[in-house]
Amino acid sequence: MIIHEWSAEGAGPQEEGRRFGARWSPQLTAARDSYVRLFAQSGVPAERARAIADGCRAMIETHAPEIADEFVGIADGSGLSSTDVHLLTARTEILARMTPSMECSTIVHVPEAASAPRTLQTWDWHETLSNETVVRRLRSASGTSVVTFCEFGQPAKIGVNDRGLGLHFNILHHRSDGSQTGVPVHVLARMVLDRASTVADAVEIARSVPLAASSVLTVAAFDGQTAEAAAVEVSPAGVAVLPVPRGHTLAHTNHFLDETLAAGEYSPYKTTSVPRYQCLTDAADLARTVDDRERALAFGAIPDAPISVRARPEEPEHLRWETKLTVALDVEVGALSFAAAAPADVVDAEWRRVGVLGGRNPVR
Template identity: 70%
Template sequence: MIVHEWASGDGDTEAEGRRFGAAWAPQLRAARDAYLDLFARSGVPEDVARSVARQSGAATLEHAPEVAAEFRGVAAGSGLAVADILLLTARTEILARMTPSMECSTIVHVPSSGDAPRTLQTWDWHETLSNETVVRRWRSASGTRVAAFCEFGQPAKIGVNDRGLGVHFNILHHRSDGSQPGVPVHVLSRMILDDAVSIDEAVSIARSVPLAASSVLTVVGRDGAAAIEVAPAGVAVLPVARGETFAHTNHFLDPALAAGEYSPYETTSIPRYDCLVDNADLAGIAASRERALAFGSVPGPGISVRPRADQPAHVRWETKLTVALDVADPSLEFAAAAPRDAASAPWRRFAAV
């Protein structure tokens, strides 16, 4: 996978979106076509996908107008329709209607010493999709500087801001998914990165918007962390205190939300979670690359997901990225590889400032 880099200037949000769209028009167009193909293979007709995207766009305009302005700019700059950008932004909400997807293992250690949390996440996604992605740097309307990893057409996913707050991101599946229109979960991540100073503020933002699909946003601050599990049915907060280590994969940990768990396919969420919990001491390793390599050296499959040749292309997943957050010196540190392969991949640092 190729991870491109992009830094926005100090223009207004729509103008910077236009500049981004013009620079990455081929990637945006390719992403639109690839996702339309995935939707069709997953049993989602294009008219249904576009209807969900329109609803997501309306919710974004109401609750995150600055992000909606960026979408207009990206569309204008790339020559695509705003509706196409919304298809990419709302891909989780669209897929939640028919075929849930599997992605990501996250672990966070909050040292008792007072040091900033140490984190690690894998991003697992479809083998055939998103083989060009981007880390972006921008300044929000409130003046916050942000760095985040995302697919083309998404406003944010995994990121960190210069106020000392970071977000890890794992997909979840709940029986309430698709039961109402709502703000895309990738827009929710952007809202938190743009505006939140504290974990409490991140929780307030998550509780303030309607959602159409489920995810867990593990929010990390300088003094602690919390997993915010979100679904159309509700929001649950799992705090992580000093001296604790917390892991999350792709099943709900809050008992009330877990009662509505929905997973119609064979998932590796439990084995990956067990791997993290059984090797929790590795999360305390201070250097992020060494932390990644340690998890990559765990015997067995661990958290490095490999594509299965016996599965159809639209349900064939692999680990595409290993990433850590530094909230003390706000940066993403990452390799475009699974932990098991990180030793042979460049380990890169991308700062918010």
């Protein structure tokens, strides 16, 4: 997977969107074509996908107008239609309950002492999709500086801001998915990164918007004295918060941990969520590792660890997943550290670090 980098210049949302769309028009067009194919393979008719995307657009315009303006600019700059841009933004909502997804393993440790949380995540996605992605450095309408890894056409996924807050992102499945029109979960992630400084802020934002699909946002924050983290499970049926006490570690994969939401779990397909979760919890002490690359290497050294997902060639194209990214957050200085590789392959991969605009970006 190729991971591009892009930095905003500080203009308004629509102008920045136009600049981004013009620069990355080929990648945005390729992403649109790939997802249209995936929707068809997953049994979602084109007209249904477009209707969901347009419904999501209305929700974004209501709850995050500054992000809606950015999408207007992306459409203008790239030459894609507004609906096409929103197809990419709302891919989780379009695929809700229609296709199995084995996406991501996350772990976060909150130290007892006055130091920042230590995190790690894998991003697992379709082998044939999103082979070009981007780490975006931007400044939100509120003035917050954000750096986020995402697919082309998404406003955010995994990221950190200059307010001392970072966010990991895993997909979940609930029987309420697709039951209403809502703000796309990737837009919710961006709203949290743009606006939040604390776990409480992130929870408040998550509770403030209607959703059409489920995910878990694992939020970590550090104000220079106190570290905090929580897994915020979101779905159309409600929001649950699982805090991480100081001195403890929490793992999350792709099944609900909250008992109430877990009762509505929608898992019609075979999934590796439980084995990956067990792998992380069994090796929880490794999350205490201070250096982010050493942390990734430690998890990568676990023999036959299921968190390093390998594509299975015997499966149909739309059912082949692989781990495309291993990423850690530094919420103290506002930076992402990552490799385009599974944990087992980090030892041979380039380990990169990208900080927020105007922030400190130390190299370790």
